[in-house]
Amino acid sequence: MVQDGRLWVAVGWASGQGPRADNQDFAGAWLGSETERARHGMVAALADGVSGGRQGRAAAELAVRTLIEGYYAQPDTIGVAAAVERVMAPYNRWLAAMGRGETMAHTATTFTGLVMRGRKAHVLHVGDSRAWHLRGDTLRQITSDHTHSHPDRRHILLRALGLEDQLRLDHHELALAEHDRLLLTSDGVHGLLNPRRLSALLGVRHSAQADAEAIVEAALAAGGQDNATALVIDVVSLPAVSHDAIAGGLAALPILPPPHEGESVDGFALEALLSDGRYTRLFRARDTAGGQAVVVKFPKPSLLSESGARAAFAREMLVGSRVASPFVGAAYPVAAERQTRLYGVQPYYEGQTLEVRLAHPVSLREGMRIAIALTRGVAALHRLGIIHRDIKPENVILGEDGSVRLIDLGVARLPRVEDFAHDEIPGTPSFMAPEMFGGHAGDEATDQFALGVCLWRLFAQSWPYGEVEAFSRPRFRRPDAPGKARPDLPAWAEAVLMRCVAIEPGERFGDVVDLLRALEGGAAVERRPTRPLPLIERYPVRFWQAVSLVLLIALVASLVLK
Incomplete structure (x- = not known):
């Protein structure tokens, strides 16, 4: 059984000889022991022996075996690329020397190695075998072929193992997500099947073995005259991302003035301005690498300190990657080699904010559905010890599909992670619990208070303690019952709202799970059919x-x- 918080994958491979006299492709993978996975990760590779050489198959098999056997003997402190280079460089020199002799004359091989370590994949590549990455429905080719650019000479390799004494490996690094698929192919596959066809075959998402076999069968059925090999890897689980790892990756990124609508940053085309807040600027963007719509958030360095900005973005990435809830917004990691400045990337959810929806009255039925979903999102955070600290209608997305998601987690308080400086602890005054005006950093009770204010506005279209201006302190006294503004509000719902926004923390619900039970229980009674x-x-x-x-x-x- 796969355990959470550990790297685990499923691997399938297939190879077809086709009309050739022999099969000069070779592929392999090593999942390693638990200790090996923790220190070095998992390794896979595919090699395609050059047909003009005498021992192409031998060269391909030795290349794959050399990587798998030699990589785990390297220290885990030198980095993946350096470890692979240290292993493969001597093999390349040996193969080049043997290629100048009689027994293995002109022998060479393409090589695509894949190392999965932590939450990243490293691709080391030379030749025209390829590596691919499927996320969702988007397939991306990771590697570039080292072949002649002229259409009639693209079969001629410019680089491969054994062609020259000095090894020149391309290195690509990509962030992994659970349910990603990685694919290695020889040219007998991608020479016949275009990316759209490969994407469709991978998108079937049967077992890794079944889909590898289907890819090879499709290539041979398309009239392939070469060996065809495919290796499919499914990412089943990944280690939990650490705050230090994220913060370390962001530390080297410069904080620049936010861009404007119509500009492009690192391949993200900024199509429309969504929000221009006090600390950040948000755009709906198009990821030109994958084609999907995303939201890109940029800090405003003039209003937030450098340490505060980095802390906020690290928190958002950490929470977005750790919390698996349909009621909490996610976050997309950006490859280190791609990101040139500080920003964050999130999925784009079609819909509107709760703040926009509150411009019109909300029925009790719709309001109760939103209230329950929003409370479930807060409960998902609290279960992991995460305090949101800025729950408000602007940070709630109501999807066109009926979904409800709590977003904007950059100011969250996380367990065992250093907090913001005292004067940078954020919050929106109208939603802040009384104790936060006295310097309280925020906890489950203050989140419940903010949630209660949201629900008060949702049902009563008013504020329990009035709308508070920035940098001012409200006067907290027992509010009028929300039923005064909403006469059709059931008594039980009125009691729930009053308890959520109680001035004293001890008078609120014990936790938001208790609040959720009260909402679901009351809603069930309201929906229960009654006899005349x-x-x-x-x-x-x-x-x-x-x-x-x-x-x-x-x-x-x-x-x-x-």
């Missing part, structure tokens, strides 16, 4: 008047008939 009341309960006076009249008529009738 009997006439005696609806109109008791008229009922007994009617009974008396019937008895009187019966009495008179009996006297007359006598």
Whole structure:
């Protein structure tokens, strides 16, 4: 059974000889022991022996075996690229020397090695075998072929293992996510199947082995005249991302003035300005590398200290990668070699903020659905010891599909992570609990208070303690019941709202799970069908008047008939 917080993958491979006399491709993978995975990661590789050489198959197999056997003997402190280079460089020199002799004359091989370590994949490559990365429905080619640029000479390799004494490996690094698929192919596959066809075959998402076999069968069925090999890797689970790792990666990035609509940053085309807040500027953007719509957030260095900006973005990435909840916004990691400045990338959710929705009245039914979903999102954070600290309608996205997501986690308080400087601890005054105005850094009770203010606005379209201007302190006294502004609000819901925004923390719910139970329990009662009341309960006076009249008529009738 796969355990959470550890690197684990599923691997499948297939190779077809085709019409060739022999198969000069070779692929392999080594998942390693638990200790090896923790220190060095997992290794896979594919090599395609050059057909003009005498021992192409031998060269390909030795290349893969050399990487797998030699990599784990290297110290884990020198980095993946340096370790692979240290292993493969001597093999390359040996193969080049053997290629000048009679026994292995002109022998060379392409080589694509893949090392998965931590939450990253490293691709080391030379030749025209390829590595691919599938995330969602988007397939991206990672490697570039080292072949002649002229269309008629693209079969001629310019670089490969054994072609020259000095090894020149391309190194690509990419951040992994669970459910990613990685694919290594020889030219007998990608020479026949274009990226769209490969994406469709990988998108079937059967087992890694079944899909590797399907890719090879499709290449041979398309009339391939070469060996065809495919190696498929499914990312099943990844180690939990650490704050130090994220903060360390962001530390070297410069903080620049935020860009403007229409500009492009690191391949993210900024299409529309979504928000221009006090500390950040948000854009809807198009990731030109994958084509998907995203949100890109940039800090404003003039209003937030450098340490505060880095802390905020590190928190957002950390929470977005750790919290797996449909009610909490996610975050996308950006490859280190791609990102040139400080910013964060998140999925783009079609819809509107709760703040925009509150411009029009919300029915009790719709409001209760939003309230329950939002409370579930807060509960998902609190379960991991994460305090949001800026819950407000502007930070809630109502999706066109009916989804509800809590976003903007850059100011969250995380366990075992250093907090902001005291004068930079954020929050929106109208949603801040009384204790936060006295210097409290925020906890589950203050999040519950902010959530309660959101629910108050959702149902009563008003503020329990009034709308508070920035840098001012409100006067906290028992608020008027929300039912005054919303007469159709059930008594139980009114009691829930009053308790959420209680001035004293001890008078609020024990935690948001208790609040969630109260909301779900009350909503269930409201939805429960009720039997029609009997006439005696609806109109008791008229009922007994009617009974008396019937008895009187019966009495008179009996006297007359006598």
